[in-house]
Amino acid sequence: MYTTRTPGRHWLEDVAEAAGLRGLALDPNPPFSQVRAAWAEIAQRSSLSEEALAERVAAHFRLKLADLAAAEPHAAKLLPEQTARKHGILPLRASDQVIVAATADPTNAHAEQDLQFLSGRRAVFQVAAPGPLQDAIDHCYSRSRIIEFVLQNLAAEVARDDVEIVRDQTLGAPADSYSDTRPVASLVKRTLRQATAVGASEVRVAGTAEGGQVQFRIGTELQHFMHLPYPALVRVVRRLKELARLDLAERSGPQEGQFSASVDGRRFVMRVRSEPGRAVESVVVRVTDPSLRPTLTDLGLPLAESDALRAVLDGPPGLVLLAGPPGRGRETLLTAFAQALVPLGPVTLVDSSLPAPLADIRQIQADPDAGFRFGEALAQALDDTPTAVVLGRLDDPDAARLALEAAGSGTWIVTAVEANSPAAAVDELAPEEVGPERAAHALRAIVQHSSLRTLCPHCAHPVQTMDRLPSRERSLASAYGVTPAAHASGCESCHQTGFSGETLVTGTVAITDALPGAIARRAFAEALESVERHTLEEAMFDRVRSGQTSLLEVERNLPPTLAVVVPTRTRPRILVVDDSPEVRLLARTILEARGFDVDEASDGDTAVMHLEMNDDTSLVLLDLNMPRMGGAEVLQRIRTSARMAALPVVVLTAEQDPNLEIELIEAGADDYLRKPVDASRLAVRVRAVLRRAGSYDALLGTALSEAPVTV
Incomplete structure (x- = not known):
């Protein structure tokens, strides 16, 4: 740490007085903006350029003058942009143990501490004038x-x-x-x-x-x-x-x-x-x-689900309520219902975003932003006395009242609300100002819907034993009592996600028997518990049992009240990948003593398999030279996987090539350590990389398909 000659004063205040500039006051550890302003005033009063003043400051502190043009781009990856701009420091180069950075204030203790804390290296400052330094920071961190x-x-x-x-x-x-x-x-x-x-x-x-x-x-x-x-x-x-x-x-x-x-x-x-x-x-x-103009047949639903939908249309006319999150099959179901109702008579489709023209279906485009709300569009549609109106949504109580009146008078009305349960859907349809009695009279069915991503056919394979599943999916299988039929680990065809395409999932509640009375009394949720039906949640689990999707995907889409809580780890978990048992033992001993959980892999193949089967790894400590699959290939597999791309990787190497650091960082490594492993340095470096991973977003390249496109 470099100190000023006058205790309690910032060194720039001494320099300002020497230049005849009085009254300059700076914080003990001033922000870069204060330092830059002070430099400008001192340089102007001294008739010096900022660069000339930098030479004198460097000589005073016996430091080197920074060569900003020689800054190595990969060094900036060791310091988040926000920290660099906050303190006005720019990493110039880094070795295994030292990071050299340019600064206009070599006495800034906070800057030195943050640089060492985030890089895991000893900091060495060189002096640069604030103006050129700011330009260099802008250039180095400029994502534009x-x-x-x-x-x-x-x-x-x-x-x-x-x-x-x-x-x-x-x-x-x-x-x-x-x-x-x-x-x-x-x-x-x-x-x-x-x-x-x-x-x-x-x-x-x-x-x-x-x-x-x-x-x-x-x-x-x-x-x-x-x-x-x-x-x-x-x-x-x-x-x-x-x-x-x-x-x-x-x-x-x-x-x-x-x-x-x-x-x-x-x-x-x-x-x-x-x-x-x-x-x-x-x-x-x-x-x-x-x-794509889907009919009910085209939806690809299992027989039980499609039969339930057809049974609704075979019954008396009334209101069919679609309930589910937006963007998860709503438009598909609305279009399918519209086409299914055509044989019964004239059909009008009302929505804010319409599909391509459909045969024998009139279309009206609502535009709530322009004042043409869904209720007004519905009234216009009903003027022609259609057999059915398929309505994108109900955007106010007046629209709900009009829809229920039309449905109660013998017109098919199919509409949608955003709700995650049948009871919530009824509450959305008939709030107090509309009245539950209208809903009890007009409602014929509630169709819950969602969509699930389907497993990629190119990399999906049957699950032979449960221990071949990722750890979290094993926990979910135990919690839900559902055994997955297939698992997909990701491939080039699915961009390493394990999923390709999606499937619609439905659960239908027919409003019969005692349910209308329960709706009128606002006791629908309780009455529904005694009704035997195939729920949306059970339909999702059926997709898992049939091998169409995974329990992880189902968990993402279950309503919060039905999701189970699977315990997660609170300590960082490090995967040590090295073919040397001695190195693995040393790393495990060092890391476990400092509060980390540790897994081991003796080669690249084992490491990749471990990462595919376990999703709780916090960081990979990776040796370069290993049998079967080397560290470079493991690193490439991690960086090209959609699920693992952001996983921090620290490379271990015994090579002394000075260009190796640049090659490793450019290949996607977050940092590196040279062997033999030093205990304190290993722990410091791992913690530093984990800190950076939480505060720094790297630009991740995305593979682009090459099909010709015309816009």
């Missing part, structure tokens, strides 16, 4: 610089004749073809291409002034696709609004539009909705295939 490089590469990969951009306001409007070779246009096209390749139903783009991310909704899960720095985030949002012909200047309210995209000869409709945000708007793109 990285994303521009990515965008340029994407633009180079997509030949001009590969992609034709087509915008249309509606499905029936003439196409407006034009060429756009901007990098952001290429990024958007590649994102849409990847979304269709993995079967995503939504693309979500959102963030803050710090940056944002692109997510895909695959089945019921939102999966990370790409981090975006703020400048790129703004451009991607603008590009999507531009394609959907939304008002680029309007940012204070939601907007909706659409465009079509042809991917490998297959046409999709992209429905775009923008929402206002503090720093940047968010955009949701719903990916729909207009050629």
Whole structure:
């Protein structure tokens, strides 16, 4: 630690007085902004440049002058950006034991402590002027610089004749073809291409002034696709609004539009909705295939579930209530019911987002944001006295009253509410201002629904014994009393997720016998307990028993009241991978003495199998040179797995090659240690990497499919 000559004063105050600048007051450990302002004032009063002043400061503290241009990019990975900007320090290079960083304030004890704490190395400071140092930090941590490089590469990969951009306001409007070779246009096209390749139903783009991310909704899960720095985030949002012909200047309210995209000869409709945000708007793109017009037969439901739905339609007309979370089969079921009701007479479909035209079905588009609410759209539909109205949702009590009156008078009404149980669905349908008596008279059935991701057919395999399942799935199997028939560990076809596609799941409650009276008395939940029925939860477990999905997927989608609590570990768990029993024993002894749980693997194959079967590993301590599968290949497998990509890895190596550090960091290692292993250094390094893993998001590359796309 470097100290000032005057106790109780910051050294810059002494320098300011020597330059004839009085009244300068700094905190004992001032933030970088204070240091930078003080440097500027002192340099101006002394008629020195900041760089010349830096030379004198370095000489005064007997430190080296930092060469900012020689900063090694991989060194910055050892210090989170937020900490670098807070203290105004930039890692220049690092060895196994020492990290060298540039600073404008070599007496800042907090900066030194944080640098050592987060890097797990002894800190050595070199002096740099604040202005150039700030520029170097901006350059080194600039994700916009990285994303521009990515965008340029994407633009180079997509030949001009590969992609034709087509915008249309509606499905029936003439196409407006034009060429756009901007990098952001290429990024958007590649994102849409990847979304269709993995079967995503939504693309979500959102963030803050710090940056944002692109997510895909695959089945019921939102999966990370790409981090975006703020400048790129703004451009991607603008590009999507531009394609959907939304008002680029309007940012204070939601907007909706659409465009079509042809991917490998297959046409999709992209429905775009923008929402206002503090720093940047968010955009949701719903990916729909207009050629898919599901009927009840096309839903692929087991016989018991499809028979229950058909039994409802064979009964007297009334209201059928779909209950489930949004985006999990609602639109599919609404369209299927609409087509199933066509043989009975005229059918009208009312929703805010309509599918492609359906034969013999009239369509009315509600627009609540523009004042055309669902109740008004329903009233317009009922003016033509249809046999059935399929209504996207009930957005106010007036709409609910009108729907119940029509259903009670002999019109089929199929509508949806967001609820996770039949009782909650009835409460949503008939609050106090509507009255339970109306619901008791008109309600014919409640169809609970959800969707589950299905196991990838390319990597799914039968479960021979329970000990071959991941640890958490074994715990769930015991808790629920359900034995999974299959397990998928992930492959290239499913992007290492283990899932491909999704399946609809339903549970139907027919409102018969004593249930109408129970609804009128608001005792529906109690009465339902005595009714024999095949519940949505049991239907989910059936999918596990048949090998379609996993218990982990079911657990994610069960209502909170039905989910079981499986104990999780509270101590970090380290997997030590080394072919030397002595090294494994040494690492175990060191780590367990410092509060870690430890697992061992003697080679790469065993390590990968362990990670696939256990999801409680906190960090991997990985030797490079091993039989069967080397450490480099294990590292690659971890970084290309959707489930394990963020798992911290510290590499152990006996090699002394000075370039090895750069190669390891670029390959995806979070840090490295040279053998022989030092006890204190190992524990410090492991803790430092775990701390960084909790505060630092790395840009993860995502494999992009290569199918031609037309937007």
